[in-house]
């Protein structure tokens with residue numbers, strides 16, 4: 588690691604989850620002071636140790652988000668990087684999704700991204716390296732079965748990313764989204780069908796990718812790191828798909 592984020596302060600929501608945890612680890616290794624925001628410090632994700640200072644806030648609560656960002660301002664006096672990685676997946680068709688479930692997933696995936704970004708902007712505006720990275724999904728472009736509300740939230744995150752990039756680019760704030768395919772995290776484990784052996788499901792999932800493998804949290808962290816780094820100074824308003832080629836292909840039999 589090369590200290591590319593030395594002296595910078597980063598906030599990562601969902602920072603104890605599968606992808607967020609890897610982002611926090613990479614940012615810490617690059618020299619940033621990292622706040623990992625989430626619901627619980629005690630999430631167990633494999634053997635990977637947590638990185639960064641835990642900050643408890645629920646992204647759906649405006650009071651908790653503003654209190655969390657105020658705590659960062661009080662402690663650090665600055666904020667340079669925001670990664671909106673908190674997320675939820677609900678596996679249902681529209682018909683099977685209750686209004687309560689619909690509102691809940693939008694509250695986390697969309698409103699959480701909105702609130703965290705909105706209340707970070709006053710601090711980001713003061714940074715010479717300001718960058719927001721949202722977590723979209725390839726499901727924001729094309730649909731997996733029985734993920735109707737999830738797909739809708741990710742489409743909204745993509746649109747919000749472009750809108751924020753246009754509004755805040757002139758203030759020196761870059762806004763991008765990463766759009767993963769299958770990442771090996773607890774969220775993906777939950778996506779495999781009930782009753783199917785997880786090793787079999789995983790092999791099947793790997794086989795539908797041109798690269799014959801699913802992504803890792805580290806793959807996500809590598810792209811997020813590049814997006815927030817000075818090397819990406821000219822990159823904003825884009826939806827960066829990272830899916831092992833999954834969305835590049837038409838469905839076909841593979842022998």
Ligand SMILES: NC(=O)c1ccc[n+]([C@@H]2O[C@H](COP(=O)([O-])OP(=O)(O)OC[C@H]3O[C@@H](n4cnc5c(N)ncnc54)[C@H](O)[C@@H]3O)[C@@H](O)[C@H]2O)c1
Pocket residue numbers: 600601602603604605606607624625626627630644645646647671672673674675695699722723724725766767768769770771772773774775
């Ligand atoms: N895993 C995949 O295959 C995949 C694919 C595409 C996109 N994504 C997206 O990547 C992001 C990270 O997902 P992941 O795979 O690491 O999932 P994960 O379930 O491991 O992590 C999600 C994190 O969000 C946190 N969270 C949920 N509700 C919250 C709330 N109200 N306030 C604060 N934190 C909350 C959880 O506690 C958890 O730490 C999500 O936005 C997800 O939609 C994941």
